[in-house]
Amino acid sequence: MTKLPTRKLGSSGIQSSAIGLGCMSLSGVYGKSNDDDGIALIREALDRGITMLDTSDAYGAGHNEELVGKAIKGRRSDVVLATKFGNLGGRGGKVADGRPEFVISSCEASLKRLGVHVIDLYYQHRIDPTVPTEDTVGAMAKLVEQGKVRALGLSEASPQTIRRGHAVHKIAAVQNEFSLLYRTEGEETLRTTRELGIAFVAYSPLGRGLLTGAVEDPATLADNDARKRHPRFAAENIGHNLGLVQKVAEISRRKHCTPGQLALAWLLAQGDDIVPIPGTKHKDRLIENIGALSIKLSDDDLAQISSAIPIGAVAGLRYPEGQMKSVYV
Numbered sequence: 001m002t003k004l005p006t007r008k009l010g011s012s013g014i015q016s017s018a019i020g021l022g023c024m025s026l027s028g029v030y031g032k033s034n035d036d037d038g039i040a041l042i043r044e045a046l047d048r049g050i051t052m053l054d055t056s057d058a059y060g061a062g063h064n065e066e067l068v069g070k071a072i073k074g075r076r077s078d079v080v081l082a083t084k085f086g087n088l089g090g091r092g093g094k095v096a097d098g099r100p101e102f103v104i105s106s107c108e109a110s111l112k113r114l115g116v117h118v119i120d121l122y123y124q125h126r127i128d129p130t131v132p133t134e135d136t137v138g139a140m141a142k143l144v145e146q147g148k149v150r151a152l153g154l155s156e157a158s159p160q161t162i163r164r165g166h167a168v169h170k171i172a173a174v175q176n177e178f179s180l181l182y183r184t185e186g187e188e189t190l191r192t193t194r195e196l197g198i199a200f201v202a203y204s205p206l207g208r209g210l211l212t213g214a215v216e217d218p219a220t221l222a223d224n225d226a227r228k229r230h231p232r233f234a235a236e237n238i239g240h241n242l243g244l245v246q247k248v249a250e251i252s253r254r255k256h257c258t259p260g261q262l263a264l265a266w267l268l269a270q271g272d273d274i275v276p277i278p279g280t281k282h283k284d285r286l287i288e289n290i291g292a293l294s295i296k297l298s299d300d301d302l303a304q305i306s307s308a309i310p311i312g313a314v315a316g317l318r319y320p321e322g323q324m325k326s327v328y329v
Contacts, residue, residue: 030221041280082120082122122151174200181241201275206264230316244313
């Protein structure tokens with residue numbers, strides 16, 4: 001197994017590979033997926049030194065956890081296993097569920113699907129505004145006491161929520177969207193996580209594929225690809241956004257790397273407390289993403305890249321308007 005550079009997850013004592021693998025796309029979120037191919041990809045990632053595997057009970061309604069569980073069978077010691085609970089996505093009219101009893105039952109179900117005895121990093125996937133954060137994190141802390149969870153995380157949490165949760169039990173990692181495209185909330189969150197000694201796990205670090213330059217025409221996406229609903233890919237926005245990506249591509253050519261590698265290298269250079277978790281279904285893209293760890297960027301490079309896509313330059317919200325109420329809560 002290849003060794004990659006590692007980064008600390010807060011004060012938990014857990015070390016993760018500097019780049020992780022987001023596993024959501026392996027459960028049909030971005031068009032058709034195949035379980036055998038997904039398992040092979042996860043094992044390839046482990047062989048190449050990736051240790052952080054990120055899943056959730058919401059991905060494929062539990063399917064993704066089962067898939068990850070099959071992939072890591074016999075290799076548990078190679079993995080920093082992260083999963084999440086509480087993202088209902090509108091089921092029963094609710095976006096999130098943070099009730100203490102739901103925390104406990106969700107963890108038990110995830111452990112069973114994953115086929116493990118302990119989860120390394122357990123996130124509240126979406127913040128439930130109807131339940132005090134202190135109550136939710138308090139229930140999560142009990143899981144740590146019981147040895148079912150090693151460290152706690154919050155996803156799409158605002159600085160205020162992070163502080164409230166951390167006061168109950170140390171939060172090891174906060175997972176929010178962060179990329180060259182969407183930086184306002186990410187940089188605001190970083191100020192809080194750094195003050196508290198919390199790691200920042202950046203999801204969608206490639207802008208859901210937009211920063212790779214691979215999606216030039218959203219019409220080519222599969223009908224069941226969730227990105228068709230995302231404003232950044234909408235007809236009125238895509239042309240403007242591809243123009244921004246082209247500026248990144250021009251810099252990447254000078255650095256002899258791909259636009260995606262440049263975007264990941266830029267994010268990695270923002271601090272050694274950041275762990276990007278790009279997702280993919282393809283081995284070549286996996287290898288490409290890992291290659292970002294070898295790219296060295298000077299201060300001038302970083303300034304040029306940041307200027308190529310200024311904060312707020314992207315057209316389109318991070319999620320469809322109705323979903324924006326459930327992020328950064």
